[in-house]
Amino acid sequence: MKNTLRTLVFNGQVSLTIANTTGMVNDAIRYHMLSASSAKILGKALSAMTFMSACLKNSKGEISLSVQNGGECGDIAVSGNKELHMRGYIGNPFAEGDEENCFAENSALTIIRDDGYNRPFVGSCAWQTGGVDDSFEEYFHISEQLPTRIRTVVEIGENGQCNFAGVIALQLLPFADEEALAMTANTPLEEILQKLKTTPVERLVGDNFDADISVWEGGLALYQCNCSREYLKKVLVTIGKADFNKIVEEDGAVKVHCHYCNSDYTFTKEDEEEIFGK
Ligand SMILES: [Zn+2]
DSSP: OOOEEEEEETTTTEEEEEEEOHHHHHHHHHHHTOOHHHHHHHHHHHHHHHHHHHTOOSTTOEEEEEEEOOSTTOOEEEEEETTOEEEEEESOTTOOSOGGGSSOTTOEEEEEEEOSSSSOEEEEEEOOTTOHHHHHHHHIIIIIOOOEEEEEEEEEOTTSOEEEEEEEEEEEOTTOOHHHHHHHHHOOHHHHHHHTTTSOHHHHHHHHOOOEEEEEEEEOOEEOOOOOHHHHHHHHHHHOHHHHHHHHHHHSSEEEEETTTTEEEEEOGGGHHHHHOO
16 A cells, blocks of 8 residues: 655645554664664654655666764665665664754764666765754755755654654745745645544545646565675675685685675675676
């Protein structure tokens, strides 16, 4: 079932994206054994990045977020693609505290967007004290000059599971007029997002917006790592046969750990021929 919807609203001048990311956040909790605080922060970052992944223009497009942070929760990395396969990592999975006090003052957010053409676009901004939503809004303002309102929510229950997570975003297109700007500013995003708890995403959009259904785009956003043994073999080619053999001699095997899904891969002498050829 689709959990993400993207369309145009307000006379086709503003893009609307809504996603229910509850399942994705629960998968992140499972992979990383996250505390409630870490689940909230990584979950909000995954949700915001789901919006950005839905905005990718090319089917081969990919987008990554990294937050360099010396504060309580450590660095954050999230990646996603146009298929809405998302994955993420948080430096300290056991952080305690609010979004507002888990980040050091000089933290920064960097986005790398690869739309599948030419060179990737890289943009960055300072992390905002308000947290994930404010920081993404600032990023769009500073780096892409696109006025954007974004709200994410992650609710963690007593048992440590995510009861609800989602994202709603409105982004003005370059030709948007004053009226569209005012309508965007006046939309009660938090209130609409809360209704996603009990309403399927398509009905939610229909109930709350006069949407242009000719550009209706849906998808199923989920937590999915793209690592695999085959993929890692290609990565190992880049370190070279000599270095591969040196590590095998010293350690008995080349061990690779995927931070996104906590999977371990082991490559031994027996894999050499398959990786590097004869
Ligand atoms: Zn992985």
